[in-house]
Structures are given as structure tokens and as C-alpha cells.
Amino acid sequence: MIPFFRKIRKTLADDNKPIKYFRYAIGEIILVVIGILIALQINSWNEQRKERIQEKIFLKRFVVELNTNLENILTAISLNKSRIHRAEFLLRTIDKPQLAVDSSSYFMKSIEHASYTNIPLISDNAFEELKSSGNLSLISNEALRAALQKYYSWTSSEGQYNFLQQDIQLNYSQLKQGIFTTSQVIDMGDYYITKNYSAIEAKETFERMLNKPKFLEFIPYVIQNKLMAGNSYDDICNQAKAIKILLKAELDKQNDD
Structure with a gap:
């Protein structure tokens, strides 16, 4: 570039054409600036393209992760409802002992x-992975990004409440000691056991249960805890379903681009 301007300067000095020189020099500068701007634009476009590729990879990972989470949430909801029904059934047997015998x-x-x-x-x-790397901004859809942040904060925000659930279970387990016989306690060790109990066993167990007033008094607290848990699970389930819709819309949009 320097030899070029020296040549121009020499020519102008010879020809005495300063106006032509400045026009030509300005034109050269403009072309250089335009070239730089185009290069910067191409570089920016390449970076954006790479980011969109990365974003799409993460969006697909979120879909897979969300589907698995939803299965876990729905299972928890179903089991929680089942346990509420069981606790409510135990309360009903207090006034209607025959229920315990009929459904031993x-x-x-x-x-x-x-x-x-x-x-x-x-x-x-x-x-x-996104958060720890400081790349949450890769999720270009602000509504989706905010929904993901709220959804994934559930585990930490529910930590103390989950501890309460476990504490309720521990207290319940201690209060029910003495209701089952030794062999029944061992049988109950396998959640998936198919053992059936006779009406006589149920009647005897019911009588032992009645002799545990603190256990009976604790059952409503179990129900209350399960109802609160159910509300929490319903909330996170609804969030997950809403995010699935946002993810699908965003992926469809990117596929169309």
C-alpha cells in the first residue's frame, strides 16, 4: 500500500493533479473500510451461525431431558394420590372397622x-452445563429462557419442603411400630410383594392399630403433607408441559429458517 501511494504522489507531483489524488485516495480508503466491514459482518454471521447450531443442540437435549423428567413427575403424582387414598382409607376404618376386614x-x-x-x-x-459456562444467552427466545430458569430452580427451592416430607415419613414409621407382627414387618420389606392377607390378620392388626392413638392422630398430618406435595408436583408438571410447547415451537421455527 505504501509503494502505491508513493507512486501516486510522484505522479501527482509530476502532473500537478492534487484533486484527482485526493479523490482516488478517498476511494481507496472507502474500499478498504467496506472490505473490513464486510469481513466483520461475515465473521459475525459465522459466529451467529455457530451459536444457533449450539442452541439447537441444547434445545434437543432439553426435549429429551424434559420427557424423562415428565415421566418421573407423573409417576410421583400417581403414587402420591394413591398414598392419599390409603391414608384416607385408614381414617375411615376407625369408624367402620368392617372396611379393614373386607379389604384386608x-x-x-x-x-x-x-x-x-x-x-x-x-x-x-x-x-x-449452560449456566456454569455462562452461555444461557445461547437460548435466544427470552420467554423460553425464563421458563427454563424457573423450571430448573424447582429442585433447589423445594429442598426444604422435600426434607419435611421425609421427616413425616420417618415419624410415621416410628409411630406405627408394634402394629405389625415381626413376620409382617419382614413381608412388608419388599414393596412389590404379592402376598395377600386374610381377614383374621387384618382384624388383629386393626385392633393393634386402635391401641396406637398417636399413630391415628398423625394420619391427618400425612394426608395434609401429601396434598401439599401434590400441589407442588402439579405445578412443576404444568411448567414442564408448557416448556415442551415452547421448545417445539422454537425448534420448528429454526427448522424453517
């Missing part, structure tokens, strides 16, 4: 399972 196996297993806790496992690997 359900009664026996309700004593064991009514307070069981099943906290849905929310996998957050993709989100944590």
Missing part, C-alpha cells in the same frame, strides 16, 4: 405405604 390386603398395605415419599427426580444436566 389393601388395609394392611395401606398402613405400610400411606406415608411413603416419592420425590420426582428432575435431571438438569443440560441446563447446568
Whole structure:
């Protein structure tokens, strides 16, 4: 470039054409600037293209992760409802002892399972990877990004409440000690056991249960805890379903671009 301007300067000095020189020099500068701007634009476009590719990869990972999480949440909701029904059934037997005898196996297993806790496992690997790398901005859709942040904060925000559920289960387990015989306690150790209980076993167990007033008084607290858990699970389930819709819309949009 320097030899070029020296040549121009020499020519102008010879020809005495300064106006032509400045026009030509300005034109050269403009071309250089335009070239730089085009190069910067191409570089920016390439970076944006790479970001969109990365974003699409993460969006697909969120879909897979969300589907698994939803299965866990729906399972937790179903089990939670089942345990509420069992606890409510135990309360009904107090006024109607015949219920325990007529549904002997359900009664026996309700004593064991009514307070069981099943906290849905929310996998957050993709989100944590984005957050820890400081690349949350890769998710270009602001509404989707905000929804993901709220959804994945559920596990930490519910930590203390989940501890309460586990505490309720522990207290319940301690209060029911002495209701089952030794062999029944061992049988109940396998959640998936298919053992059926006779009406006589249920009647004897019911009588032992009545002799545990603190256990009976604790059942309403189990129900209350399960109802609160159910509301929480319903909330996170609805969030997950809403995010699925946002993810599908965003992926469809990117596929069309």
C-alpha cells in the first residue's frame, strides 16, 4: 500500500493533479473500510451461525431431558394420590372397622405405604452445563429462557419442603411400630410383594392399630403433607408441559429458517 501511494504522489507531483489524488485516495480508503466491514459482518454471521447450531443442540437435549423428567413427575403424582387414598382409607376404618376386614390386603398395605415419599427426580444436566459456562444467552427466545430458569430452580427451592416430607415419613414409621407382627414387618420389606392377607390378620392388626392413638392422630398430618406435595408436583408438571410447547415451537421455527 505504501509503494502505491508513493507512486501516486510522484505522479501527482509530476502532473500537478492534487484533486484527482485526493479523490482516488478517498476511494481507496472507502474500499478498504467496506472490505473490513464486510469481513466483520461475515465473521459475525459465522459466529451467529455457530451459536444457533449450539442452541439447537441444547434445545434437543432439553426435549429429551424434559420427557424423562415428565415421566418421573407423573409417576410421583400417581403414587402420591394413591398414598392419599390409603391414608384416607385408614381414617375411615376407625369408624367402620368392617372396611379393614373386607379389604384386608389393601388395609394392611395401606398402613405400610400411606406415608411413603416419592420425590420426582428432575435431571438438569443440560441446563447446568449452560449456566456454569455462562452461555444461557445461547437460548435466544427470552420467554423460553425464563421458563427454563424457573423450571430448573424447582429442585433447589423445594429442598426444604422435600426434607419435611421425609421427616413425616420417618415419624410415621416410628409411630406405627408394634402394629405389625415381626413376620409382617419382614413381608412388608419388599414393596412389590404379592402376598395377600386374610381377614383374621387384618382384624388383629386393626385392633393393634386402635391401641396406637398417636399413630391415628398423625394420619391427618400425612394426608395434609401429601396434598401439599401434590400441589407442588402439579405445578412443576404444568411448567414442564408448557416448556415442551415452547421448545417445539422454537425448534420448528429454526427448522424453517
